[in-house]
Amino acid sequence: MHSILLLPVFNNNKIRHSIRIICAIFIALITNYYFSFTDEGWIIMAAAFVMLTTVGSALYQGLLRFFLLASLVTVASLLFSSITALTLRLNDIAIGAFIGIAANIIILPDRVDVEFRSTLGPLLQSYGAYFSGIIELLLKNNQKNAEIAKIQVEKELLHLPIWVYEVGFDIRMQKGYRYFFMKISQISEILFALHYLARHPFDVKLLERTHDVFIQCVLKVNQFILALMTVLELKKLTEGVDDFEEEIALIENEFKKIAPISLELLDIEKASVYFVEFSYALKELHSSLVSLAKALR
Amino acid sequence: MGNDIFTKTRVLERYQEGIIFLFSLFNWIAEQRIKKSLADCFYALAKVQNAQFAAYLRQDYLIQQASYANILNHQRQNFLKKIQYARKLVQYNEKFSAIFSKIENLYEIICSLHLLKFRVNEYSVFEISKREMQGIEKASTNLLITVAKNKKIDTAELLDEIHLFETLFNRTLQIVVRDPVVFLFFIQDLYAFNSVIASI
Numbered sequence: 001m002h003s004i005l006l007l008p009v010f011n012n013n014k015i016r017h018s019i020r021i022i023c024a025i026f027i028a029l030i031t032n033y034y035f036s037f038t039d040e041g042w043i044i045m046a047a048a049f050v051m052l053t054t055v056g057s058a059l060y061q062g063l064l065r066f067f068l069l070a071s072l073v074t075v076a077s078l079l080f081s082s083i084t085a086l087t088l089r090l091n092d093i094a095i096g097a098f099i100g101i102a103a104n105i106i107i108l109p110d111r112v113d114v115e116f117r118s119t120l121g122p123l124l125q126s127y128g129a130y131f132s133g134i135i136e137l138l139l140k141n142n143q144k145n146a147e148i149a150k151i152q153v154e155k156e157l158l159h160l161p162i163w164v165y166e167v168g169f170d171i172r173m174q175k176g177y178r179y180f181f182m183k184i185s186q187i188s189e190i191l192f193a194l195h196y197l198a199r200h201p202f203d204v205k206l207l208e209r210t211h212d213v214f215i216q217c218v219l220k221v222n223q224f225i226l227a228l229m230t231v232l233e234l235k236k237l238t239e240g241v242d243d244f245e246e247e248i249a250l251i252e253n254e255f256k257k258i259a260p261i262s263l264e265l266l267d268i269e270k271a272s273v274y275f276v277e278f279s280y281a282l283k284e285l286h287s288s289l290v291s292l293a294k295a296l297r
Numbered sequence: 298m299g300n301d302i303f304t305k306t307r308v309l310e311r312y313q314e315g316i317i318f319l320f321s322l323f324n325w326i327a328e329q330r331i332k333k334s335l336a337d338c339f340y341a342l343a344k345v346q347n348a349q350f351a352a353y354l355r356q357d358y359l360i361q362q363a364s365y366a367n368i369l370n371h372q373r374q375n376f377l378k379k380i381q382y383a384r385k386l387v388q389y390n391e392k393f394s395a396i397f398s399k400i401e402n403l404y405e406i407i408c409s410l411h412l413l414k415f416r417v418n419e420y421s422v423f424e425i426s427k428r429e430m431q432g433i434e435k436a437s438t439n440l441l442i443t444v445a446k447n448k449k450i451d452t453a454e455l456l457d458e459i460h461l462f463e464t465l466f467n468r469t470l471q472i473v474v475r476d477p478v479v480f481l482f483f484i485q486d487l488y489a490f491n492s493v494i495a496s497i
Contacts, residue, residue, distance in 0.1 A: 154380065157374070160374070162370045165367035182366065185370065192404065192408035192409070193408045195405050196406055196408070199402075273481060280478075
């Protein structure tokens with residue numbers, strides 16, 4: 001039995017949730033047959049209703065749903081029925097809610113980590129491709145790859161585990177998961193911003209001088225992302241990973257050689273501001289990726 | 298005999314007219330669907346813009362960060378759903394591809410604009426610029442909603458608000474803020490937002 005539960009199919013939280021609901025309804029049916037006070041099916045209904053929670057919020061949202069159902073039944077019973085019937089119904093609802101919440105917590109509980117990691121892997125991969133596309137747009141003015149990669153990023157972003165922000169998400173995991181989520185969203189914003197900035201026609205001489213450094217940057221970002229994905233898949237890293245801090249410094253130096261201005265000067269020309277903004281965003285991408293790596297350690 | 302041919306030709310012409318009418322009707326319905334989906338994108342974009350500004354305008358932002366992040370994530374996901382649906386429709390109709398790419402461009406600019414919230418650590422700076430930020434938020438979201446309603450837009454209000462913010466930047470922010478160049482990026486992105494929306 002234990003080996004069956006180790007099958008990859010049981011890693012899927014939707015399947016685990018469905019099995020939990022089926023088990024709970026089965027228990028509720030038996031309880032309803034032997035112990036129901038009203039014979040109106042409130043036990044089964046309450047058990048199913050309190051189980052409709054998001055990933056990682058079984059207890060809090062289950063209790064919330066129990067109180068909601070109890071309040072609705074109280075109001076409806078007071079309006080259309082007697083106090084005695086109300087007490088009996090509330091008894092049934094309490095039994096049903098207990099079965100539902102207990103089943104949600106005990107039988108095949110949500111594997112928050114698996115769900116979280118499974119959505120982030122493809123997203124990180126699409127980030128790498130998007131960044132390569134953006135640099136290609138910047139250096140060769142080739143829009144196509146960046147656009148294709150952007151569509152992929154947008155698709156993956158729809159699968160982001162936004163349930164980490166749901167009310168009642170497991171308090172022990174809240175901080176770490178939300179931090180990781182925030183950094184992942186931040187990277188998407190940085191990449192979209194880089195895409196917009198890369199469309200700007202920059203000085204050809206500057207781009208020629210920084211060409212090799214940008215290519216190095218792309219390689220290192222992709223290496224970094226691959227390393228993050230390896231750690232997310234719970235595998236060991238075979239070799240160390242360089243970050244691209246050095247390349248960013250080189251890009252800035254080349255820029256300063258061509259446009260020797262201080263950033264404190266506020267009458268910088270428009271094209272220069274775009275380039276400085278691009279290198280700022282690059283630095284932020286770097287620091288977000290490093291933060292992700294630190295969070296995974 | 299001649300009369301018979303004449304009647305047949307008339308019937309054929311009627312059929313042709315009917316087919317043309319059906320084609321133009323389907324075309325009209327398809328165009329209305331695309332227009333509706335593009336309008337939905339603009340509405341969703343306005344909501345994203347509104348949610349992003351919470352970082353500068355809401356006093357409880359630092360305390361209630363998770364709740365604001367939740368709102369922003371929902372609005373962002375809503376926008377991404379709308380834009381993907383619109384992309385599916387637009388790919389069969391070249392006529393609307395220009396406006397579609399402008400929506401994408403506007404979203405990128407909004408992302409670039411709001412990198413400011415990660416770049417400025419001192420919340421008191423946003424207290425200084427609260428009035429100007431409110432003006433920019435109101436003017437920019439109003440513009441997006443006006444475009445969504447397919448009405449004529451006037452970017453003068455947004456330009457005025459950008460000028461007010463620029464004045465504040467020149468007088469105060471560049472002295473007070475540790476890294477004033479980030480506000481320069483913000484202003485430049487605002488001008489870019491304005492020019493894209495004016496070109497719609």
